[in-house]
Amino acid sequence: MDMTLSGLNPAHFQGHVDGKDTALYVLVNKNGCELAVTNYGARIVSLMVPDKEGKMTDVVTGHNNIQEYLSSEEPYFGATCGRYANRIAKGKFTIDGVLYDQLAINNGPNTLHGGVKGFNFHVWDAHQIDSQTIEFSRISPDGEEGFPGNLRVKVVFKLTDDNAVDITYHAETDKATIINLTNHSYFNLSGAGDPYIGDHLLCIDADYYLPTDDTAIPYGEKSAVEGTPMDFRKLYEVGSRINEPFIQLVYGKGYDHTYVLNKKHPGEFAFCAECISPKTGIVMDVYTTEPGVQLYTGNWMTGNFVGKNGQRYPMRAALCLETQHFPDSPNHENYPSVILRPHEKFESHTQFKFSTRK
Secondary structure (H helix, E strand, O other): OOOOOOOOOHHHHOEEEOOEEEOEEEEEOOOOOEEEEEOEOOEEEEEEEEOOOOOEEEOEOOOOOHHHHHOOOOOOOOOEEOOEOOEEHHHOEEEOOEEEOOOOOOEOOEEEOOOOOOHHHOEOEEEEEEOOEEEEEEEEOOOHHHOOOOEEEEEEEEEOOOOEEEEEEEEEEOOOEEOEOEEOOOEOOOOEOEOOOOOOEEEEOOOEEOOEOOOOOEOOOOEEOOOOOOOOOOOEEOOOOOOOOOHHHHHHOOOEEEEEOOOOOOOOOEEEEEEEOOOOOEEEEEEEOOOEEEEEOOOOOOOOOEOHHHOEOOOOOOEEEEEEOOOOHHHOOOOOOOEEOOOOOEEEEEEEEEEEOO
């Protein structure tokens, strides 16, 4: 393939990082949708879906080549985040009475997205199963970034014929450890490069969210969304309340919070969120087995660099819906457990499904 639908040149993703080859892989479904992924960070680089007029539109932010990803001020674009996505307070946690306190402090006083060299900075082994499916895998060695246990992990991306990006995660360990995996795609359903997601309509199936301190660590107890600008139980414009003097929004310069999804039973694969661009009519429905979703509205994006196709990504030019367990779960006994033990299998399933409405 010479060029992808999104204008990317696969040759520009051929490189060497830590002695391993990087590449771009392109999945195409029967409708002509296209998902481009790279094994550097097991990440989504572009996603082409039709708008209400049938025009193919790239709905995720990203870079033009491997070099830009290596030096990016936004290292999480489209990436698989782990070993522990989101934050762990003060870089420490305890399992079975054993204290692990060697995690990197890389986000204020806390550990974020696995540390200084989380999963997003590694080259994964790639195995393209068919034209619509690819598997990325790696072994995270015992002690990597301070986490215990040799962790075998794989992520499978499938572009389905009903225009969904289907992501499944699998992991096994030889020693009790913690795990929390997510995909960190930054979406703009008006097209990557559109400057503002404030006009997007968003609904999240959650009666509660986790309020945080000013370092984005949850206090512990969940809080009702009712009567607050955190309420997305019906469709609201993302920007309609984002600048209100509500302390949680002040702390994060916007939304950067975990929503506690309404679940009939733990682990069920169920509706999570819906997001709509009024400009393109593109609708994204999110389904997941995870107990939470982190809504992040790109509050720290700067527009300082040029991304794909000469586009810049200023503040709030994209939003993330990161399906996951809760931040700092190892330090909160009342949160769903993130401990994985030998002979257990970690499995997680998330789907981003695209359609249109006029």
